[in-house]
Amino acid sequence: MKLATYKNGSRDGRLLVVSRDLTRAVDAAAVAPTMQQLIEDWAARAPRLQALSDRLNAGPVVGEFAFDPAMCLSPLPRTHQFVDASAFLNHGHIMEEAYQLSVKKTPGIPVLVQRQSDDFWGPCDDYPLAEADNGDFEGEFAVIVDDTPMASSPEVCASKIRLVMILNDVSMRAHLFRELQMGFGFINAKPATVFGPVAVTPDELGEAWHADGRIHLNMNVSRNGEWFGHPNGREMDWSFGELLARLGLNRNLRAGTILGTGTVSNKAARAVGSACLAEKRALEKIETGDSTTTFLKLGDRLRFEAFGADGQSIFGAVDHRFVPFKSEQ
Amino acid sequence: MKLATYKNGSRDGRLLVVSRDLTRAVDAAAVAPTMQQLIEDWAARAPRLQALSDRLNAGPVVGEFAFDPAMCLSPLPRTHQFVDASAFLNHGHIMEEAYQLSVKKTPGIPVLVQRQSDDFWGPCDDYPLAEADNGDFEGEFAVIVDDTPMASSPEVCASKIRLVMILNDVSMRAHLFRELQMGFGFINAKPATVFGPVAVTPDELGEAWHADGRIHLNMNVSRNGEWFGHPNGREMDWSFGELLARLGLNRNLRAGTILGTGTVSNKAARAVGSACLAEKRALEKIETGDSTTTFLKLGDRLRFEAFGADGQSIFGAVDHRFVPFKSEQ
Numbered sequence: 001m002k003l004a005t006y007k008n009g010s011r012d013g014r015l016l017v018v019s020r021d022l023t024r025a026v027d028a029a030a031v032a033p034t035m036q037q038l039i040e041d042w043a044a045r046a047p048r049l050q051a052l053s054d055r056l057n058a059g060p061v062v063g064e065f066a067f068d069p070a071m072c073l074s075p076l077p078r079t080h081q082f083v084d085a086s087a088f089l090n091h092g093h094i095m096e097e098a099y100q101l102s103v104k105k106t107p108g109i110p111v112l113v114q115r116q117s118d119d120f121w122g123p124c125d126d127y128p129l130a131e132a133d134n135g136d137f138e139g140e141f142a143v144i145v146d147d148t149p150m151a152s153s154p155e156v157c158a159s160k161i162r163l164v165m166i167l168n169d170v171s172m173r174a175h176l177f178r179e180l181q182m183g184f185g186f187i188n189a190k191p192a193t194v195f196g197p198v199a200v201t202p203d204e205l206g207e208a209w210h211a212d213g214r215i216h217l218n219m220n221v222s223r224n225g226e227w228f229g230h231p232n233g234r235e236m237d238w239s240f241g242e243l244l245a246r247l248g249l250n251r252n253l254r255a256g257t258i259l260g261t262g263t264v265s266n267k268a269a270r271a272v273g274s275a276c277l278a279e280k281r282a283l284e285k286i287e288t289g290d291s292t293t294t295f296l297k298l299g300d301r302l303r304f305e306a307f308g309a310d311g312q313s314i315f316g317a318v319d320h321r322f323v324p325f326k327s328e329q
Numbered sequence: 330m331k332l333a334t335y336k337n338g339s340r341d342g343r344l345l346v347v348s349r350d351l352t353r354a355v356d357a358a359a360v361a362p363t364m365q366q367l368i369e370d371w372a373a374r375a376p377r378l379q380a381l382s383d384r385l386n387a388g389p390v391v392g393e394f395a396f397d398p399a400m401c402l403s404p405l406p407r408t409h410q411f412v413d414a415s416a417f418l419n420h421g422h423i424m425e426e427a428y429q430l431s432v433k434k435t436p437g438i439p440v441l442v443q444r445q446s447d448d449f450w451g452p453c454d455d456y457p458l459a460e461a462d463n464g465d466f467e468g469e470f471a472v473i474v475d476d477t478p479m480a481s482s483p484e485v486c487a488s489k490i491r492l493v494m495i496l497n498d499v500s501m502r503a504h505l506f507r508e509l510q511m512g513f514g515f516i517n518a519k520p521a522t523v524f525g526p527v528a529v530t531p532d533e534l535g536e537a538w539h540a541d542g543r544i545h546l547n548m549n550v551s552r553n554g555e556w557f558g559h560p561n562g563r564e565m566d567w568s569f570g571e572l573l574a575r576l577g578l579n580r581n582l583r584a585g586t587i588l589g590t591g592t593v594s595n596k597a598a599r600a601v602g603s604a605c606l607a608e609k610r611a612l613e614k615i616e617t618g619d620s621t622t623t624f625l626k627l628g629d630r631l632r633f634e635a636f637g638a639d640g641q642s643i644f645g646a647v648d649h650r651f652v653p654f655k656s657e658q
Contacts, residue, residue: 011369011583040340078409078583080447083516104510112516114443118409118583130480130579151459151656172579181433184415185514187441191579250459250501250520250654254340254407254447325579327480 001053002200005073013073017053025067035076039256042146069316074120075199082117084260089237091265098282110238121192123318128325135296138169138263139219139275139304141233148253158241166196166315168304197316213239217306219264219275224301229273231266296322330382331529334402342402346382351645354396364405368585371475398645403449404528411446413589418566420594427611439567450521452647457654464625467498467592468548468604468633470562477582487570495525495644497633526645542568546635548593548604553630558602560595625651
């Protein structure tokens with residue numbers, strides 16, 4: 001099934017079931033008013049929403065309406081834990097080569113970054129950019145998990161994945177390089193994150209939800225209507241189960257925990273493109289000694305989307321413009 | 330006023346108003362069933378709870394009962410953002426000297442660490458330790474803030490502080506050194522955090538809630554009934570307002586955001602003691618070349634508490650034992 005959260009003036013919005021073709025929706029309130037309530041009580045409520053989804057995909061249902069992604073908050077508008085991985089080592093290798101970084105990784109241990117989860121941004125909302133000279137995007141996949149006890153195996157962790165999303169992990173590169181060198185993770189490097197309008201159960205991905213614990217889909221990224229890249233999720237160096245097991249090594253993961261993949265990156269980046277500006281700039285620097293691609297400019301419009309084998313958009317699109325920040329003060 | 334959250338089988342527990350002397354409590358459900366609901370609607374609900382608190386402190390009220398910290402969850406059992414600072418530079422200096430660390434700080438920019446907030450541990454609950462050779466504690470103060478718009482000034486940020494708490498920031502030092510060198514912040518270094526049983530409005534601190542934006546209270550730490558340290562919060566190198574302003578430089582902070590101070594540390598550490606094992610071990614190493622204080626042992630009992638000028642415990646105590654972790658699998 002496919003789920004979205006509409007704006008209704010509240011912090012958590014109202015949960016919708018969306019048709020597979022993303023054209024129609026119906027309110028989920030009778031089963032679960034919000035995504036948070038659903039994810040906390042998945043076993044009891046998800047089957048009833050699945051039945052509603054089946055009816056919606058079969059034909060007209062009472063109360064259905066046209067689905068409008070511009071009305072959406074993030075599918076889970078806020079949550080209690082968001083962790084982003086850097087699960088495509090290829091991206092790190094390119095960055096380290098271009099900028100002579102020496103990240104002291106431990107072989108076998110994935111990079112995971114604890115992130116803020118109090119204020120996700122809507123998928124089609126104008127995005128206020130506080131600094132217009134070092135902003136970047138990162139196209140990623142993510143999963144939402146159910147309660148997962150401390151020290152669970154990768155197999156148990158994988159069995160706790162309930163929903164899949166896409167996201168633009170907006171990044172400020174000047175802060176990122178500074179904070180990475182300091183060692184304590186990202187604060188000013190990562191303003192609000194933007195998830196795609198629709199979260200889907202893994203079965204909606206068909207064979208692209210692969211037995212190897214990875215998502216075999218292209219992440220299609222365009223900037224101002226022009227192709228930027230379409231790297232595929234299959235090259236993740238760890239499976240979702242492995243990433244979650246490392247995260248939960250000595251702590252419980254509570255229902256609603258979101259795990260992102262990190263920017264999707266392929267070894268054939270020169271052919272398939274990148275999912276972030278920094279990687280493209282790094283490739284340019286490696287090849288010519290200089291980067292010509294610019295960081296985000298005010299007015300830039302970005303689109304992130306993934307399509308199934310049948311050509312259907314799976315999650316809808318993150319489709320947003322970057323605008324000047326205006327202080328409320 | 331003083332507030333606590335009792336266990337009731339739910340994820341968010343039930344909110345209580347607690348008497349100033351921490352002996353009596355009354356249910357807050359008629360005003361706000363949970364701390365999350367209170368903090369999201371502070372302006373409307375806090376005055377009514379304050380009135381209830383005033384009545385409770387004046388004499389018997391209908392429905393009051395004896396307050397038992399062992400029945401408590403964290404005052405805010407989970408939230409949407411927890412950030413811990415390292416606001417006592419003295420602690421960092423000691424660690425860097427002892428272990429020849431070279432943390433690349435930028436002058437004027439405080440260290441802030443994004444942390445998980447999905448699974449706080451109860452203040453008196455046995456704490457399961459997955460590894461018994463590198464566990465540590467950190468005695469800290471923390472504040473809970475209301476909605477704070479992006480790019481607010483330190484003064485505006487300070488005005489959004491609603492509640493004050495204490496905490497034990499449980500830390501795994503072997504992971505911490507590894508993760509600090511990698512640069513992406515803390516994951517396995519920081520299992521569940523343990524807040525004291527009672528959150529209080531700043532006025533409950535009297536003059537210890539100082540005009541300089543710091544908490545002028547001793548953090549009293551004991552290990553197995555023996556004094557370990559009582560460093561004072563007044564030596565914070567940034568005020569709470571300054572820390573929050575840096576955190577919110579390019580993003581909104583949403584109601585319920587918790588900001589911790591980092592381990593309390595004083596220049597007179599040799600006299601007043603430390604609030605964590607690592608600092609004491611570092612001081613031993615600097616002085617003798619070796620550390621004799623051991624990391625946490627199974628069965629260790631820790632207590633963290635702060636007292637007002639009148640000798641009254643302000644927040645109650647984090648008072649817990651470290652026990653072997655038993656897998657649920």
